[in-house]
Amino acid sequence: MYDQTQLTNCTDHEDDQFYPDLFASDSEDSEMPHVSRTGEPSKYLTHVDPHEIEMRVKRQLTLAGVEPNRTLEKLRLTRSVISGSTMIPILLDSKFKPNDLDVYANEQGGEDMLAHMHDEEEFKSVKTIESSAASYTRILRIHWLVKEDNLVNLIIVPDDNPMVAIFHFHSTIVMNCLTGYGVFCAYPALTLNRKSISNTGVFHTDESRRRADTCYTKYISRGIEHQSHLRHHGRWAHHQCGTDKSCPATIRSMHDEESLWIGLPSVVGVGREQAAYNNVESVIWSLGGWECSPTRHYNMTTTVSVPIATREIVPELEDIDSVEHEGEDDLLLVSRSSTL
Structure with missing residues (x-):
C-alpha cells in the first residue's frame, strides 16, 4: 500500500525517479533540433x-x-x-517516472472523474485538501487517491476550462497538459529545448516562493535549464519584450501559432494536430513578473476565458472589459462581459 506519510501539501512530489544521463543539454545557440516549423504558420x-x-x-x-x-475516454x-511532471517524459522522452498523476477537472467533471477513479480504476480516497488550507492559486480542492504504490x-x-490552471503554475516547463484528444505545450521553443523561466506573477507569499524554489531545484536536477527571466537564456538575450x-509579457492564446498541439492518432486520426476540447x-494569458x-x-499573471468562436483572436490590453x-x-484575473 502507498505510505500516507509520503503525502505532502505539494502535488508535485520530489522523489520522482529520474535518470539524468537521458537528458542531454542543448547549446545556447541551438536552433531547436527537436522541433521543425511546418508550412502552416499556426503549428510546431x-x-x-x-x-x-x-x-x-x-x-x-x-x-x-x-x-x-x-482514462482518455473519461478525460474527453x-x-x-x-498536467504536471507526467508531461515531461511524454514531450521529452525522458526516463524518469513521476511519483503521481495530476488530473485537473472543473466541479461538474470532477464528480464524474472521482467516481471513475473509485469504481473503474480502484483508487481509494485518503485525504481532501480545501483551497483555504493551502496557498493554491486557481484551485478549489485536491482529492488524494491511492492504489498500492500509485x-x-x-x-x-x-473554471469551466481546467487548462486555466496551468498558466498559474510556477514555471513554463510545466505549462503542458494532456486532453482526451492529445498533447498541449504552451511554450514549445523553451520546453522542447529543456529550458524554463519563472512565472513570478503568481508568487504572493514567502511560502509560495519557497515552494517554487524547491520545484526549480528539482527540475534543474532533471536537466532543465531554469532561469528567473527569459533574457538570461542566451538565445533570448535581446528579444523584443x-x-x-x-516572453512572459506577451499576450498568448492557446490557439495561436506558437501553441503546440499533437493529436493522438487513434483518437483524432492520422495527421491531425488539433486536440483541444471544442x-x-x-x-x-500573459505571465507575470x-x-x-x-x-x-x-505584471501579474493574467488569464482570460473567451467564447470558442473568438478563440483565434488575441486581444490588446485595452480590449479587456473588467x-x-x-x-x-x-x-x-481578467474576465470578459462580451465577445471580442
Whole structure:
C-alpha cells in the first residue's frame, strides 16, 4: 500500500525517479533540433511521430496505475486534463517516472472523474485538501487517491476550462497538459529545448516562493535549464519584450501559432494536430513578473476565458472589459462581459 506519510501539501512530489544521463543539454545557440516549423504558420511539429507520442502517453498512464484508453475516454467525457511532471517524459522522452498523476477537472467533471477513479480504476480516497488550507492559486480542492504504490491528485478548479490552471503554475516547463484528444505545450521553443523561466506573477507569499524554489531545484536536477527571466537564456538575450512568443509579457492564446498541439492518432486520426476540447472556453494569458523593456513594469499573471468562436483572436490590453482581484493572494484575473 502507498505510505500516507509520503503525502505532502505539494502535488508535485520530489522523489520522482529520474535518470539524468537521458537528458542531454542543448547549446545556447541551438536552433531547436527537436522541433521543425511546418508550412502552416499556426503549428510546431516535433520530429517524433504522433504515434510515438501516443505510445508515451499510454506508457505514462499505465505507470500511474490507470488504464490508458479508459482514462482518455473519461478525460474527453469530463473535459478534464492531466498536467504536471507526467508531461515531461511524454514531450521529452525522458526516463524518469513521476511519483503521481495530476488530473485537473472543473466541479461538474470532477464528480464524474472521482467516481471513475473509485469504481473503474480502484483508487481509494485518503485525504481532501480545501483551497483555504493551502496557498493554491486557481484551485478549489485536491482529492488524494491511492492504489498500492500509485497516487492520483484530482485537482478541482473553479473554471469551466481546467487548462486555466496551468498558466498559474510556477514555471513554463510545466505549462503542458494532456486532453482526451492529445498533447498541449504552451511554450514549445523553451520546453522542447529543456529550458524554463519563472512565472513570478503568481508568487504572493514567502511560502509560495519557497515552494517554487524547491520545484526549480528539482527540475534543474532533471536537466532543465531554469532561469528567473527569459533574457538570461542566451538565445533570448535581446528579444523584443511583449512580442516574442516566449516572453512572459506577451499576450498568448492557446490557439495561436506558437501553441503546440499533437493529436493522438487513434483518437483524432492520422495527421491531425488539433486536440483541444471544442465545448469549453478558450484561454488567453500573459505571465507575470518584471517586463524586459526599459520601463520595467511589474505584471501579474493574467488569464482570460473567451467564447470558442473568438478563440483565434488575441486581444490588446485595452480590449479587456473588467479586472477582478481574486482572493486574499490578490491574483489578477481578467474576465470578459462580451465577445471580442
